[in-house]
Amino acid sequence: MAADKLVYSFGAGTKGGDASMKTLLGGKGANLAEMSNLGLPVPPGFTITTEVCNAYYKIGRKYPDGLEAQVNAALADLEKSSAKTFGDPANPLLVSVRSGARASMPGMMDTVLNLGLNDETAAGLAKLSGNERFAYDSYRRFIQMYSDVVLGLGHGVFEEILGSKKDMNDYTSDTELTADDWKAVIVDYKRAVEEHLGAPFPADPREQLWGAVGAVFASWMNDRAIFYRQMHAIPESWGTAVNVQAMVFGNMGDDSATGVAFTRNPSTGEKRYYGEYLINAQGEDVVAGIRTPKPITKIAREAQREKGLSLEEALPEVYGQLTAVFDKLEAHYRDVQDIEFTVERGVLYMLQTRNAKRTAPAAIKVAVDMVAEGLITREEAVNRIDADSLNQILHPIIAPSYKRDILCTGLPASPGAAVGKVVFSADEAEKLAKAGQSVILVRDETSPKDIHGMHAAKAVVTARGGQTSHAAVVARGMGRPCVCGVTALRLDEHARSFTALGRTVKEGDVITVDGAAGQVMLGGADLVQPDLTGDFETLMSWADDFRRLGVRANADGPVDARQARDLGAEGIGLCRTEHMFFDPARTPVVIEMILADDKAGRVAALAKLLPMQRADFVGLFEVMAGLPVTIRLLDPPLHEFLPKGEEDVAAVAAATGVSPADLMRRAEALHEFNPMLGFRGCRLAIAYPEIYEMQARAIFEAALDVKKRTARAPIVEVMIPFVLARRELAIIKESVIGVAKAVFAEAGDSVEYLVGTMIELPRAAVRAGEIAEEAEFFSFGTNDLTQMTLGLSRDDAGAFLEHYLRAGIFEHDPFVSIDQSGVGALVEIAVAAGRKSRPGIKLGICGEHGGDPASVRYCDKVGLDYVSCSPFRAPIARLAAAQAALSRGQTGS
């Protein structure tokens, strides 16, 4: 239950909370207290703690015992420190009531300003301020806001009243209304409230206050807030605090103002004050955009060729106070601050400070600069960067100046921007790419047979499929921008065109894709290439010093491997050999192998594939000389290599000389109801050992070839997929070792190699102890392990995943961030049993999770040796690994 102290006062010399108490007071409350403690001019007020919010929900939307008394006491203090009295027409205290959670949730919850106004106090305020119009404008705003937030009466009814008032007077703008007009409007407003709700608008300030407090607590559970929490992984249990603060007014004349500011530029990280303000305005006016705010600094005003005065020029004394506050706050918080301030009749008040949100480039520049300034340590610098945000800077982006002509939008499936000509088939993509053209592949959906086309294309767009569809996963792996699930896109393959929202795009037309925004644009944008030197390089070198986890990349060929090394990967954690089988040049031989009636036929076809596979591996090993390379032997079911539709069958039949009937018959025989749970992985090798034998031979011959030519062999790790029992692995391992011995004997030379397995079946996890008797390494295939553990097909989950996120059953998409309590339970069982059975067994993770910061932290925590991810996520993994090590108080250096 709630602690004894439920309410903390701040401001006017009160020492209540401080910045360390965000959990209890929320971010806003803690920082108001901290600023007050620093001696900065904060209007006084008090904070009702987050624990009250939790108690409120726990006991069925009631306030805990003792709250009322503590609020009354705090209010009494506030009246004293502000020298005003709540509800006193002669000298009325007005307050704002604002939510404030531990994490910033901008705009998600509700706020009430000017609380304390009624007919009497409004009149008092008019008198006191000498500004009747200001007083009644404030009053009508309060009625509107309170009715909306607390009483649940929408804007519509008030807009109607205001509209008819304006019509009657032929006004076109609110500013034309006089004090008397507002008074008349207020009468109508109050009558409307009573009509709609059957009770008069509350005139008692205390009743108003409790109504607002309840509304803030209730807003913690509104749909917007719940959705935002889900998106940002904020637990419901954090709750929100309520901040009640004396109002100050930036709209009391030309010596009053309101503004927001940053201590450094939040877009670029440049060390310069940055902000906007409005003379004679309330905070909401800055946000509402009715008037255009001006820059606070002269230099910015000049740069923008802005005519109005900057704050520096308009109120130089206040500006001087403000910059002093900036410096004090930045030195105190040791981070860029995002500040709200109000000037009431020449007096500066601070309404909020918080660590500023910033772009990824700005975050990096600020962090590296602050280390140079001696303000923070390298460890702090590394911890300050949101690892996932690096995604923003690893890919080309569209020049900010470019005017976007958006054709259609879809899911942002893989970041980066690209420009190219539209093509509708993988083969066409490859053909044009070979001819030196930039192309963008547009498909209904992609399959493994489109890999070569996806590789050839600069970007991929699909009409169907979610963020974990084939197109999305493969595109991310290749670092290609991708927009998926563009539901407005209608493909007409016959006409070689597509339409979207009424516009038609033909093959060869140029489009631009923004994978991070999920946008497809007509025409070619200017792109800005990422700069991965300078501050980025510095920061990553620090991260590499701190991390314990190794970082490898998933790469299937030399191009990917080269990219992986450039982005700091220390080896390959997953080379998927099936992509090599999908190469169209090999299709006839692969199909010959699948259609063979017996082992001899398969062996003959495999003999033709051997030199091709060997060449694949030679290319890979040359790039990865001296580094570990994990090669997964063939994994997908054989039917994936066979043509599907009638058209496909005809084409393949023509290309291979096999009759369409034979192709259809074989495809039918191999058809599976649940291919994910079918005849795949090492099951192929148990039935047809010759397939893996060929692959093993290609691997070892290639490694020896590279060793001979470069004197630096890769460290080969042969990985057997889909293992569920020790004996299964033992049989295949024996065969791999046999091939290695034979190849080494033929060559009179050898290379270092390991044989290990993926842990991707729940059974493998629970039998990991036994399996480790054979396996020299484990690589957790958390994609499939997630599918099996949750009984959740990645390709089919789209139909209900949204429901699960909304209902709070999943905190996040389990294919994006590892399900630590479910899948993780199996990973932990396997880690413990594997290490017990084979101390020093090498443990890693491959699959999409390897590039997700939360999953990387998890892998560090459970003691894996490395993560492997898409090349383009390697920097993210490196940074997340460093942060994980730092959070354990343990670094790799």
Next chain:
Amino acid sequence: MAADKLVYSFGAGTKGGDASMKTLLGGKGANLAEMSNLGLPVPPGFTITTEVCNAYYKIGRKYPDGLEAQVNAALADLEKSSAKTFGDPANPLLVSVRSGARASMPGMMDTVLNLGLNDETAAGLAKLSGNERFAYDSYRRFIQMYSDVVLGLGHGVFEEILGSKKDMNDYTSDTELTADDWKAVIVDYKRAVEEHLGAPFPADPREQLWGAVGAVFASWMNDRAIFYRQMHAIPESWGTAVNVQAMVFGNMGDDSATGVAFTRNPSTGEKRYYGEYLINAQGEDVVAGIRTPKPITKIAREAQREKGLSLEEALPEVYGQLTAVFDKLEAHYRDVQDIEFTVERGVLYMLQTRNAKRTAPAAIKVAVDMVAEGLITREEAVNRIDADSLNQILHPIIAPSYKRDILCTGLPASPGAAVGKVVFSADEAEKLAKAGQSVILVRDETSPKDIHGMHAAKAVVTARGGQTSHAAVVARGMGRPCVCGVTALRLDEHARSFTALGRTVKEGDVITVDGAAGQVMLGGADLVQPDLTGDFETLMSWADDFRRLGVRANADGPVDARQARDLGAEGIGLCRTEHMFFDPARTPVVIEMILADDKAGRVAALAKLLPMQRADFVGLFEVMAGLPVTIRLLDPPLHEFLPKGEEDVAAVAAATGVSPADLMRRAEALHEFNPMLGFRGCRLAIAYPEIYEMQARAIFEAALDVKKRTARAPIVEVMIPFVLARRELAIIKESVIGVAKAVFAEAGDSVEYLVGTMIELPRAAVRAGEIAEEAEFFSFGTNDLTQMTLGLSRDDAGAFLEHYLRAGIFEHDPFVSIDQSGVGALVEIAVAAGRKSRPGIKLGICGEHGGDPASVRYCDKVGLDYVSCSPFRAPIARLAAAQAALSRGQTGS
């Protein structure tokens, strides 16, 4: 490694082993020693232990140290006790060398008889026996057998020599060959051996002996033996013993004989001596079938109208000795004995005794009789019955006298026999069945939409699919005989006929199905109905006294439920509500629900389904009044209810008034790549809560209705399928409770009910502690849990399961008997966590494993409260549960 004592002698007063030492000496060796200890006439010999076999394989097919010396010593003893000498022409000792594993593996391993013969000892044997032809016939048999078993030279070459010898002499039978003919044949035999193998046939008896010992050990690893062990779950590590025994000869004249006998009739269990013998013959002659053996008893001879004398009449003195041995052995072993004996010149020798294999009816009769005789306890009686064998007696069988005209064969998917007219569609089956006709449904394969037809049919035959296909699983559940995977069957739906191996069967033709044999026959057989009273009833009542585990049945309707109660089920552990949705009369409404655009549309369709569902449950609850009934809410993905092919779509469109295009579009939208891992189970309820709400209402209304009319409500257990997280269950449970409250309030009455979940996802198993905070019971859905844990689709595993069994990766089909070390590991995690979180939580298992004896024992061991299985397997589960309890030394009574 091997124990010090590697060789145990028996016979002639030696006290070496005894019957308790089967692990070390194998069944045959231990029983020979035991009989010898009992003072019965056993030819002396010795046994090389099973540990020697294991050592032999462990050290690379070599004999362990000390073996040679111990064999030599045992041989010296044997020479002394037999008063004969190995290799001595004057008085040669001949021996048999036989395998003998712990479990009987008839015919699986190799035997060598007459070992010790060479040119000299054969001459000596001729002289000693005064029967030259006997001696050389024995010698040539030895060469043939030894060459085959030890030297690896097949029969072919010897048959050729013998054939040409017979041709030359115009003989038609072996019996025409004289002693001199055999001598000449032997010369040719030995020449052939030397030609083929490059070395002469070994003449040295000791060399022969070691060769035979090695061959017996080697035969432990021959394909036959490996296959047999897999089929009977005999571990490789048991090894085989080798029995070396002095030969006795039943072929030394008319005062010699050989025979096999049972102390009671092994077919019926009747308490009468039963057996066959041959005068002047060797044991292999009885088996080989060249001469027809005669009954041993006079009464049997008379009953068979056999002309030749019975043993009782031919050798009355020997018969008297033999029956005394029978009585002694049965009293000693307290079980029916299967005996081999030989009479050499009027002297009776016992060559083997073992517990007799028997039919299921015989086993039951013997067990119940022996309890009445005071020979065994009721506990022993219960333990003596192979639970799985009850399958033989729970279904009608074809009269033994019926002459089968087999049309085609397939997999024995569900036992029992049935006669009926061929139909090719479920609707036709239902139509004819309603008209009172017996029909047999023949399909390429079945789907959930055929359920009503399978129910209407007497049996099901499919051209495709394995023993765990839809047809097989459903047929077993319904107790319908089923033959699956009849590859020879070619269905022509247009012609309304099928062909099999050249014969055509038209719709309406009468066929007979033997589901236990996997046979389809032309014409109608006479059937014998099972008798489940008398001894069976007695035995099952004892089992019920002993067992701790409850036994429920899986039943979807009143007919199944009635059958379940008749077969002793104490409730329903799984009622699958989707079968109710597949009823063709409801298809239009179900499709209306699926095609609805919004919740209102779904609710309207569901309102039409409500009275139908309620009626279903009323029927079920009436049968199960007062008993627990677990009802699983809708589980399959919605696309299963939509038509698939063009023809289906047209038919459904016509029936429902929905356009084919709409049907196709919806089916396409709902299509899943891996439906097993898709939008199914409670995922439907998270997205569309109204479905489960309707089902819950139907359940509670039905329960109240039955309570009102009969005053005995069922104990309702509402089961939520496919749960993976606590919150998921919490949301649905809240909704079910809400419906219950509403229904109870409307009725002014209530019924007892629980809300629980299936544990069928690995994640549910590892999070069972949390889930149990909501779940009032767990039912382990081991079908799906096996699919997920092993990544193995039941529908697709057929393609490689055989490879896995052959390679010893699976000891058995994991869908038939639970994978204790893999799936079981998750079950045990869930049991422990579930009980910890909610002490007293009810734990059960539904799905196919609930009727498998080994799985039932496992469920007893891990402490589940009940198993639930197909009604027809309930007696098997009851018996297996009793045996499990007895083996723990703990009974339910």
